[in-house]
Amino acid sequence: MVIKIRYALWALIAVLGLAPQPAWSQSKNLIDAAKKEGGKAIVYGSLESSPVEKIIKVFRSKTGLDAEYWRASSTKVMDRALGEYRAGRPLFDLILTNADPMIIMAKEGIFAKYNSPSARNYAPESIHPDLGPRYRNVVVGIIYNTRMIKPADAPKSLEDLLKPQYRGKLVMPDPTQHTTTTQWVTNLWKVLGKEKADRFIRDLAATKPVLVESLLPAAKRVTTGETPIAITYVKYAYIFGKEGAPLDYVRLGKMMGDGHYVNLNNKASHPSAGKAFIDFFLDSESVKIMADMGEFVNLKGVYPPLPDADKIQFVQMDGLSKKEYAAKKKEYQKIFLK
Amino acid sequence: MTADQALPAAARDRVSGFLTHPLNLVFIAVAAVLAFLSLYPTAFLIYGSFTDAPLGLPGHFTFANYVRAYSDPSAYPLILNSFVFGLGASGLSVALALILAWVTIRTNAPFRRLFELTAIIPNIMPPLLISISWVMLLNPSNGLINVVLVRLLGLGKGPFNIYSLPGLIFVEGLILTPLAFLIISAALKGMDPSLEESAKTLGSSELGVVSRITFPLMRPAILAAGTLNFVRALESFDTPAIIALPARIEVFTTKIWREALGSFPTNHNLAAAYGIGILAIALIFVYLYRRFTSKVESFSTVTGKAFQPHQIDLGKWRHWASAGAFVLLTMMVILPFAVLILVSVLPYYHVPTWETWQTLTLRHFKTLYESERVYRAFGNSLFLALGGATVCMLLASLTSYLTVRTKIAGRGLLEGLVFIPWAFPGTALALGLLWAYVDFPIPVYATIWIIMIAYVTRFLPYGLRAVSTTIIQIHRELEEASTACGAGFFATFRRILLPLMRPGVMAGWIILVTIFMREFSASIFLYSPGAEPLGPLLYFFYLDGWTGPMAALGLIISLICIVLIALAQRFSRWES
Numbered sequence: 001m002v003i004k005i006r007y008a009l010w011a012l013i014a015v016l017g018l019a020p021q022p023a024w025s026q027s028k029n030l031i032d033a034a035k036k037e038g039g040k041a042i043v044y045g046s047l048e049s050s051p052v053e054k055i056i057k058v059f060r061s062k063t064g065l066d067a068e069y070w071r072a073s074s075t076k077v078m079d080r081a082l083g084e085y086r087a088g089r090p091l092f093d094l095i096l097t098n099a100d101p102m103i104i105m106a107k108e109g110i111f112a113k114y115n116s117p118s119a120r121n122y123a124p125e126s127i128h129p130d131l132g133p134r135y136r137n138v139v140v141g142i143i144y145n146t147r148m149i150k151p152a153d154a155p156k157s158l159e160d161l162l163k164p165q166y167r168g169k170l171v172m173p174d175p176t177q178h179t180t181t182t183q184w185v186t187n188l189w190k191v192l193g194k195e196k197a198d199r200f201i202r203d204l205a206a207t208k209p210v211l212v213e214s215l216l217p218a219a220k221r222v223t224t225g226e227t228p229i230a231i232t233y234v235k236y237a238y239i240f241g242k243e244g245a246p247l248d249y250v251r252l253g254k255m256m257g258d259g260h261y262v263n264l265n266n267k268a269s270h271p272s273a274g275k276a277f278i279d280f281f282l283d284s285e286s287v288k289i290m291a292d293m294g295e296f297v298n299l300k301g302v303y304p305p306l307p308d309a310d311k312i313q314f315v316q317m318d319g320l321s322k323k324e325y326a327a328k329k330k331e332y333q334k335i336f337l338k
Numbered sequence: 339m340t341a342d343q344a345l346p347a348a349a350r351d352r353v354s355g356f357l358t359h360p361l362n363l364v365f366i367a368v369a370a371v372l373a374f375l376s377l378y379p380t381a382f383l384i385y386g387s388f389t390d391a392p393l394g395l396p397g398h399f400t401f402a403n404y405v406r407a408y409s410d411p412s413a414y415p416l417i418l419n420s421f422v423f424g425l426g427a428s429g430l431s432v433a434l435a436l437i438l439a440w441v442t443i444r445t446n447a448p449f450r451r452l453f454e455l456t457a458i459i460p461n462i463m464p465p466l467l468i469s470i471s472w473v474m475l476l477n478p479s480n481g482l483i484n485v486v487l488v489r490l491l492g493l494g495k496g497p498f499n500i501y502s503l504p505g506l507i508f509v510e511g512l513i514l515t516p517l518a519f520l521i522i523s524a525a526l527k528g529m530d531p532s533l534e535e536s537a538k539t540l541g542s543s544e545l546g547v548v549s550r551i552t553f554p555l556m557r558p559a560i561l562a563a564g565t566l567n568f569v570r571a572l573e574s575f576d577t578p579a580i581i582a583l584p585a586r587i588e589v590f591t592t593k594i595w596r597e598a599l600g601s602f603p604t605n606h607n608l609a610a611a612y613g614i615g616i617l618a619i620a621l622i623f624v625y626l627y628r629r630f631t632s633k634v635e636s637f638s639t640v641t642g643k644a645f646q647p648h649q650i651d652l653g654k655w656r657h658w659a660s661a662g663a664f665v666l667l668t669m670m671v672i673l674p675f676a677v678l679i680l681v682s683v684l685p686y687y688h689v690p691t692w693e694t695w696q697t698l699t700l701r702h703f704k705t706l707y708e709s710e711r712v713y714r715a716f717g718n719s720l721f722l723a724l725g726g727a728t729v730c731m732l733l734a735s736l737t738s739y740l741t742v743r744t745k746i747a748g749r750g751l752l753e754g755l756v757f758i759p760w761a762f763p764g765t766a767l768a769l770g771l772l773w774a775y776v777d778f779p780i781p782v783y784a785t786i787w788i789i790m791i792a793y794v795t796r797f798l799p800y801g802l803r804a805v806s807t808t809i810i811q812i813h814r815e816l817e818e819a820s821t822a823c824g825a826g827f828f829a830t831f832r833r834i835l836l837p838l839m840r841p842g843v844m845a846g847w848i849i850l851v852t853i854f855m856r857e858f859s860a861s862i863f864l865y866s867p868g869a870e871p872l873g874p875l876l877y878f879f880y881l882d883g884w885t886g887p888m889a890a891l892g893l894i895i896s897l898i899c900i901v902l903i904a905l906a907q908r909f910s911r912w913e914s
Contacts, residue, residue, distance in 0.1 A: 042867060048882045053711075068867035071878055075604050079769060080863045086394025087776040091784055091866065104603060174583060177595060179602040211586065213579045216883050224687050226479045239883060243686040244697065325602050337586065 027117070027279050031063050033272035040066040041273035044081055045096030046074040047136075047260065051293045052096075055286045059277060062285075067277050074101045075179070081265075085110045090267050093274035096281075098138065098258045099131070100183075100319045105263075106130050112266035114275055118282035126259075126298045134259035135282055137296045137314050140184050141234040142250040143219060148228040155229065155250055158192065162203045171221045172231035174211040175332045179325060181215070181231075184256055186328050187317040191254045205335040222247065238294040238306040249306070254313045257296070360827045365746050368736050369755075375795045376755040379774035383762055387610035392603075393773050403611035406597075413593060420572055420590040423506060428518075428567035430511030432560055434666055435518035436553075443526040444552070445650050447659040454523065455904060459671050461516035461852040462899040463678070464876060467892050469580040471674035472509045474681075476500035480689045482677070501585035510577045512670050514570060517800065517849055518563035524845035525559035525807045526552075528838070544650050559807040565623045566803050573616050573761070590616075599766065609766040617761030624757055675896070681889035702886035711875065712891065716898075718786060718865075719855050719872040723902075726793045727801075727850035731843050733794070734801030735836065742809050743817075753802070760799045764859025767796060772863040784866035792860040797853055801846035808842025809835070848906050852899050856892075 034041075045052065049071050056067045070092070072080070078101035084090040085108070095105065105111065114132070122133040142161070144154050149169075155161055161170055173181040188197040210227055212218050219236035221227040223245040237249040262281055264274045280286055287297045294304045296314065303309040320328065382393055387404070391397025407413070438457050442450040460468060475483045476498045484496025499505060533555070537547045553560075575591045582589055590612075598609035652659055681687050683698045706712045737756065741749045759767055771792050775783045782788045812835065820830040836843065858873035865874060872895055879888035 049878060050882065050884075070865075070867040071881075072862065073881070075600075075602060076862060079604055079606075080772065082392070083394065083769065083772045083863070084776055086392075087773065089776050089783065100602065171584075177583075177592075177600050179600070210584050212583060216881065217580075220687075220883070220885070224474070224480070225689060226473075226477050236883070240686055243886075245686040245688070320602075322601075322603060329596065329601070337588075 027276055030272050030276045030279070031065060034063075034065050034270065034276045037270045037272055039064070039273065040068060041093045041270050041277045042068050042070070042091055043094045043096060043277065044070045044072070044077050044092040045094075045262075046072065046077050046098065047096050047290075051290045051295065054289050054293070055281065058285065058289065059280050063276060063280065065273055065276055067273075074098050077101065078105060081105060081110065082108060085265075085267070090265055091269075093265055093268035093270045094262060094277060095265070096260065096262045098260050099128075099134075100179075100258075102131050102261050102263065103319060110265060110267075111263040112268070112271070114264045114278060116275070116278050116282055118279050121282065121284060121287075122298055123300065128259075128261065131261040131263060133282055134261060134298050135287060136260045136290060136298060137257045137316075138180075138260065139234045139255045139257040139296050139312060139314060140180070140215070140231065141252055141255045141312075142229060143222055143232055143234065143237045143247055144229045144250065145222050145225055146246040146248050148225060151248060154248070157250075157252065158188075159196075159200065161229070162200070162207060166229060167207050168210075169227060170207065170229045170231070171210040171212055171218045171227040173214050173218055175336060176329045177211075178214050180258065182325060182328050182332065183258070183317050183320055184231075185332065186320060186324075187256055187315075190315050190317070191252075191256060201332075202335060205332075211336065234306070234312070235294040235296065235304060238304055242294075251308055251311065253311070254315050256315045256317050258317055259298075361744065362746065364736065364827065365740050365744070365749070368733070368740060369748075369752060371733065372737065372752055372755045372798075375791070375798070376758045379767065379770040379795065380758050380762065382773040383606070383610040383613060383766060383770040386607045387614055389607060391607075393606065393769070403607045404614075407608060407611040407615065413590070416588050416590045416593050419503075419588065423503065423510070423578075423589055424568045424571040426503075426507035427510035427514055427571040428564050430507060431514035431518045431567050432522075432564050434511065434515045434670070435522050435563060436556075436560070438515075438519055438663055438666055439523040439526050440548070440552075441659050441663045443523050445652050445656065445659055447652060447656045447663065449660055450663075453660075453663045453667060455900070455907065456667050456671050457519045457523075458516045458848060458852065458903055459896060459900065460513060460674065461520075461849060462855065462896045463674065463892055464576075464856045464858070464873070465513045465574070466576045466580070466877075466880065467678065467889070468513050468674050469509055469577045471677040472505075472512075473500055473580060474677050474687065475673060476505065482689065485689055500581055503585075503587055505585070506577060506581045506587065509581060510571050510574060513577065514567040515670055516852075517570075518567055520845040520849050521563040521566075521804050521807055521842075522556065522559045524804060524841040525556055525811065527841045528808050528811050529555060548650075555811075558810045561627050562803045562807045565627050566799065569616070569620045569623060569761070572619065575764075606766060606769055610762070610770075613762035613766055617758060620757050620761045621754055624753055675893075678889045678892055678896075681885055682893055684886065687885060702890040705887050706890055706894070711870065714868070715870050715872045715875045718789075718869060719895075720898075721786065722790055722793060722871055723851045723854040726790045726854050727847045729790070730794045730798055730801045730850050731805065731847050734798060734805050734846060735839060735843060736831075737798075737802055738806045738809050738839075739831065739835065742806060743814075756798050756802055759795045760797075764796070768792070768860055768863045771795070771860065775864075783864070784869070786865075786869055788864045789861045789869075789871060792864055793850075793854050793857060796860045797850055797857075800849050800853070804846030804849060805839055805842040808839050808845075812838050844906050844909065848903050851902055851906075855895055855899055 049069065052069045056069065060066055074097045077095065077097050081090065081092055081095055082105065084092070095102065116132065119127060119133045126134045128134060142155060155166060160166070175181045175185045185201055188200060192200055212221065215232045218230040219232040219240065222230045223240045234249045234255065237247045241247045262278055264271065264278060268274045284299060287299045288302055291297045291302045291304050294306070296304060296309070386393050388399055389397035390400045390402060438453060441447050442454040442457070475481050478484060478496050478499045478501070481496060481498065481500065484498055487493060488496055500509070534547050534551050537551050542550070573591060575595060578589050578592050582592060594609060594612045598605045598612060680690065682702055683700065684694065685697055685699055737752050740746065741753050762770065775788050775791070782791065816834055816838065817830055820834045825833070856873045856876060858877045861871060861873060865871060872891070876888055876891055879891065
């Protein structure tokens with residue numbers, strides 16, 4: 001009897017030890033420390049507010065801690081964070097944004113190195129040596145209005161955009177103004193090859209696409225039906241599609257995009273709350289919230305509710321330096337704005 | 339005493355004489371406040387324009403930013419484009435405002451009170467929303483007006499294309515009209531009609547009175563509105579971003595965006611160098627304005643005698659006048675609002691069909707109703723709007739008095755100081771404000787107070803222009819009578835001048851309240867999470883693609899502002 005109880009106890013310990021635990025539940029000490037700090041993390045980021053608010057709500061209920069979110073574009077996030085940091089009064093604990101501004105901020109030495117236990121959920125190739133896990137990707141592709149263009153008549157590839165029947169029907173962000181689009185155009189060689197990419201860029205410019213300020217206005221023009229096809233984030237096909245907009249996206253196979261990261265300020269006023277938030281944010285529950293709202297996350301087997309999302313082969317764009325951005329914008333001015 | 343000893347003694351006497359006069363003390367206090375508000379944040383930007391490193395990092399003195407900004411030959415055609423755009427938009431806004439103000443204040447056209455209220459409404463809507471509304475109405479593909487005209491008249495394609503320079507001027511002109519209307523109508527309300535009545539007595543027709551008496555006396559107000567709106571158009575980015583870009587029209591601000599503010603990383607040094615150029619243009623216009631209105635007595639029409647504003651009996655033409663005003667208000671108010679209402683009740687925006695009525699929804703309003711963030715933002719914005727506008731108008735009234743009414747040396751500098759922050763692009767100024775206050779000894783950064791400081795800093799020119807046009811009309815005899823009766827400066831200012839300046843003060847207050855309720859660019863870097871005002875909230879709805887909630891929120895803000903404006907107008911109306 002005593003031996004049976006002992007075996008049962010050992011079996012229970014083995015099961016508890018081997019069973020997958022949510023990472024945040026392992027950080028009770030962290031949560032207690034965070035409560036002593038005030039119980040709140042301040043986050044600056046460029047991720048849309050709606051998924052973040054949902055995540056914060058769940059974070060609050062699961063940990064008893066709170067988070068406040070300041071949302072802006074990635075360059076404004078960087079400007080504010082660096083402005084405060086250089087003045088010696090950083091109010092933020094965490095930054096949530098894409099690779100290029102994160103790298104600049106990392107080079108300026110504002111981040112603390114934190115190895116979150118939640119990082120084990122990510123494939124090694126998704127983990128940046130300085131920035132940690134790439135929790136989501138923003139994927140750029142082609143979306144179209146299915147009331148104006150039947151799926152059978154829709155373009156099937158990037159090169160199809162050059163066909164005469166699509167002339168005057170394409171909208172895209174201005175690559176001489178919008179930095180993500182500058183980056184996308186510059187990196188086209190990754191999916192088309194160098195020679196084809198150079199020719200494609202010139203021919204695309206020659207079709208005189210409608211140019212707008214950024215990726216969202218491009219998607220909006222397709223939603224309203226003003227222009228039937230757009231180069232924009234693929235996730236908008238789901239986000240606006242679920243509101244009733246007749247949208248679909250072109251199955252390009254390989255699509256380029258940028259990764260997003262979350263990092264801790266090395267002068268954070270609430271470092272423990274910050275770490276607890278990172279652990280929760282990178283973990284599966286939070287990432288699934290994002291995926292359900294249309295985001296392409298990097299957790300294996302988790303996809304947004306977009307048809308064939310699992311078939312998209314994501315290609316990470318290379319970052320550009322300040323000089324490269326300036327040079328490319330000048331080059332594209334001559335091609336796109338002549 | 340030798341001559342050398344007499345000199346410092348004489349200087350000391352002059353200084354102590356200067357300081358004993360209360361007016362001079364007021365001048366010093368106002369100058370100090372304006373200099374601090376204006377120069378402290380912009381000093382960082384001006385410094386940044388002469389260095390090669392971002393703010394906060396050590397850099398080297400250089401003219402490279404100016405060389406880059408102004409040696410580029412492509413900049414000058416764009417500056418010319420911007421001038422054409424600015425002149426067109428401000429000219430259109432002044433013309434529309436003059437017609438509306440004259441109909442509502444000086445005629446017996448029916449429904450003029452309603453016109454007076456609704457003419458201000460477009461100022462409540464963020465310029466971004468107005469631009470988007472007009473694109474939805476007049477884009478050549480499926481703009482609502484074009485679609486209706488094609489169907490009604492059997493046209494091959496829509497007759498209007500918003501994506502053009504005339505389209506850009508048209509939309510910006512409509513956006514600027516409320517401001518011009520408020521300034522011009524305040525001046526019209528404050529005008530003693532005795533000169534006009536004298537002209538009529540001597541046999542002049544109504545048209546003659548209007549062209550030879552009324553409008554010349556309105557010159558300061560017309561110039562003030564035109565100056566303000568020209569500089570506003572010059573530094574406008576929202577409308578060009580939405581309308582000019584697809585039309586492949588470039589103006590100066592789209593270049594600034596490309597080269598500096600939209601570059602990666604943002605080049606605030608270059609943006610500041612561009613801002614100095616716009617500042618120079620703004621200061622030239624301020625100087626010209628002061629030259630044209632320097633003979634103050636020639637515009638004085640408010641005297642010690644009581645009066646009723648002269649009202650013209652249009653006879654059978656009164657209904658036509660109302661119809662004309664209604665057409666203008668349809669363009670300025672009804673059409674953009676109709677689009678806003680439509681967007682707020684559709685699940686997603688599309689050209690309406692018969693099936694659309696079945697998809698109407700109130701869920702965007704429900705989203706706002708259930709959001710704690712929205713309630714907090716309303717509270718913050720109401721506090722900022724009411725408090726900020728009041729502080730701003732008090733400062734503007736004192737500044738206006740000092741610059742228009744006194745002969746104190748250096749008074750012209752006050753006006754220049756007020757315009758300095760305004761000349762910088764909004765985002766650049768926002769960074770200057772961040773830098774100025776992030777490490778300020780008094781902990782105002784990331785509180786609601788820093789946003790109020792930012793609003794007053796950026797929008798004081800509006801209040802100043804509104805009240806200056808009224809104070810010019812007040813004859814000195816009223817102040818002289820008060821002083822002769824023994825009243826000091828403060829008593830005269832409070833009991834004589836402020837009540838007479840009331841139309842201009844209220845006009846300015848209304849302009850500022852409506853702007854503060856939805857302002858975004860000055861506050862973007864300054865508000866802390868949880869202390870967010872409505873402006874950033876509206877903008878982030880737009881950034882996140884939440885067009886429905888954005889339109890619903892825009893409507894609610896407009897309704898609240900209409901109530902505030904109606905109350906303010908009632909309070910400011912002349913009593914006989």
